[in-house]
Amino acid sequence: MVFKVLILKRADLEIEESFLYYENIRKGLGEKFILDYKDHLKTLYKFPFFEEKYNVVHTLPLKKFPYTIHFTIDELEKIVSIHAITSNHQDPNITRIKL
Known part of the structure; x- marks a missing residue:
């Protein structure tokens, strides 16, 4: 069973932002982030039924x-x-709980 994968605008912007963040840390690190992300996309094409959190969001x-x-x-x-x-x-x- 093969699925089509759609990347919505918000996610696309977050990927780009993360890429730039890692590239600013070290040249080539952003590319490694993209490769890791793309490896996971390959999995979603074939088997997307991972952990279901938030009702319908996996x-x-x-x-x-x-x-x-x-x-x-x-x-x-x-x-x-x-x-x-x-x-x-x-x-x-950052402390989330104020004492």
């Missing part, structure tokens, strides 16, 4: 970078729609 974490792909699946049309690529990194200098 997630797939990247292996080499702290990011997660958020997507929905239309089983009838065989379409995977990527809605977001979010960073899993948390800044330890």
Whole structure:
């Protein structure tokens, strides 16, 4: 079973932003991020049924970078729609709970 993968505008912008972030850290690191992301896209073409979080939204974490792909699946049309690529990194200098 092969699915079509659609990358929505928000996700496309997040991928570009992440690429630029890593390229600014070190030349070529952004390209490694893109390669890791594309490896995961190949998986979604064949088998998109990963962890279902948030009711109908599925997630797939990247292996080499702290990011997660958020997507929905239309089983009838065989379409995977990527809605977001979010960073899993948390800044330890930011305290979320105020004491």
